[in-house]
Amino acid sequence: MSSIAFASVFKRYGTVDAVKHLDLTCEPGEMLALLGPSGCGKSTTLKMAAGIEDVTSGEIYFDDRPVTRLAPGERNIAMVFEDYALYPQMTVWENVAFPLKVRGVSGQPAAQRIGEVLQLLGLRQLADRDVKGLSGGAQQRVAIGRALVRDPDVILFDEPLSHLDADQKVQLRAEIKRLQKLRHVTSILVTHDQTEAIAMADRVAVMNHGVLQQVAAPQDLYERPSNLFVANFIGEPPMNLPLAELGEDAKLVGRGWAIALDTPGGAHLAGRKGSTVVVGIRPEHIALQPIDNPAAAKGVITYREPRGDTDVLTVIVGNDGAASETLIAETAGPSAWRVGDRAAVHVEANRLHLFDPDSGRNLAVAA
């Protein structure tokens, strides 16, 4: 079990900067997710940690040992790939045994470790089966078993769930999280899917265009996104991000709606009054109620998407005048709201986020 640290790591392909000045540490025993859209640099970062991709400048450390110029085989890492990469002609047992075999571990010590790992992964009954006929989820568990059996310092997971059916994804992500917690193996997970990152990782590093945007525990990322990119990327449905004028009286006035802030004297508002801000409102923090209070912002529901235990509603607020704003609200489902219904729209002022429209920075999160 070791830590992995990227110190000012830079990766350039020709004229393209794939990863820019990355400073990031994965603590011993931690699972750190690298999350971002395709082309954000997350896979390149993983490959640099594995040693399959050179580093243009900077240094990678496992604990205090620089590994940047070590070959992959000298780093004591294990990798789990999206396509499993098992030996198809071998049984489950033989696949898991393989890394021990090539290291000359055999007999009782090997059998005991293989048995333990198969038990942990619920693969005991499948030990003698060929891997070919197994479901994708079972094959990926074999691949994880093969990674665990040799006690690596680090496991690198490269999109481990992306080839699985939805139900197997749900099962396996809980499984991977549990294993990682029980074995305390330092792990880096690369994924483009926020659900997977949040489900499995202790901390999530969000990347975009080769630049680290924020690294935080999943709940912090959700509740305190440091900039507009993270705010928009984390959460489904995504955060509403309408523009508003911040008045001298700390009142936000948007297109067809207005909210009085609950912290009018907040330090983060200093010098902002009288300027435009981006307001972040999570869909589940918009409450829709029957119209009884004439002062409340009014909206009309233009689309309803049932998602089982929730309904996602598109609401146009401020429809009385020319100015209006389209917001997405999430409510417990199945709800009684229907397209065409009018509703009073309430937003909890203490749940709002304010962002600088130019830099994208969250005004309440220290730089």
Next chain:
Amino acid sequence: MTVALPQTLAPSMHRAAPDLGLSVLDVSKAYHHPALQRVGIDVAPGELVAVTGPSGAGKTTLCRIVAGLEHPDQGSIRLAGKDLLPVPAGQRRVAFMFESYALYPHMTVRDNVRSPLLAAGRAQADAKRVDEVLELLEIAQLGERLPGALSGGQKQRVALARALVQTPALFLLDEPISHLDAKLRHKLRGEIRRRLAAQSAPTIWTTPDGMEALSVGDRVVVIVDGKIEQTGTPEEIWNAPATLQVARLLGDPPMNLVPGTLQSDGGASSFAVQFTQLPLPPALVRAAEAASTRDVTLGVRPDALTMCEPGTGPLTAEIYSNEPFGKHAIVTVDLGGLLMKLKTSMNDASRFAETIGSRVGLQLPADGLVLFDGTTGRALSGKSTVHVPV
């Protein structure tokens, strides 16, 4: 941006004139094995019916039969009151998006999307439609590329654009967004839905994702092994899954299904599972009386289970895993070897589920439970709306 509200989105308007829409009546088709068995589906003008089921269920076969690419062994297909079966595929005016995309490899994205309009002989006037659809699906910047230079998700959007650009008598969209990443899928399905609603053609939209079916369909048809398990509105299907197969396909995560045995002691019924007896709520007792067997499966939604101190609930389990999602957490518990999932508040998750292997009590809700017959797999409770072909 304001969005004009198409009147066809109001569900009450559907079914008003079913003989003007699509009517699939008692259709069967067998290859080596039965692919479709006595399937009946009505789709009203402007209505979107989502057909969902696991792969191999018969979704694509259904689309191919309606499009005229296959002939059914039995049954009929009517569109706007006319028998479609004698009409050749090319004359059915169906916009069919193939799951396999079937793009012309030598044509650019724009030309692929424009191709059905050329055949209709009105290419000039409709150049704007092509642009609109490319914009809608966020592939406008790819217009001059060849399909070979596109990713799988981009190809899928080109194939979808080629269907959406048309004004057909019927849309058949076979897994139209399955290869897009989750974020784009969520964003686009509402927009595609709105565009379709602005037209008066009936639409069939197939998907292996039960939750996508609930989200896009005015009504949902669940099909497994070539047979319809249930037809209903998203609310009906969600609130009262007719069979175990339906329950397995819906929910994120899906309903927990707990096999057990019914016990009756005089008037009171209980449910025996893993060395424990659970008293059944009155509604389920009545349902249990209809069971053909003592072996039943209890369905419990992940959001209906709650955690409590060990020993204070009717069930005791061990924490298996905890996934904190921000607005809720998904906690997996081990109930004597049976893994169950709970959708719970972040507070409860941090209070009870921090440590793997720790013990936790489970409370069952009084409602939100469904009892399934162990032999037939049919729901014994709730108002199921099983479709019976006439």
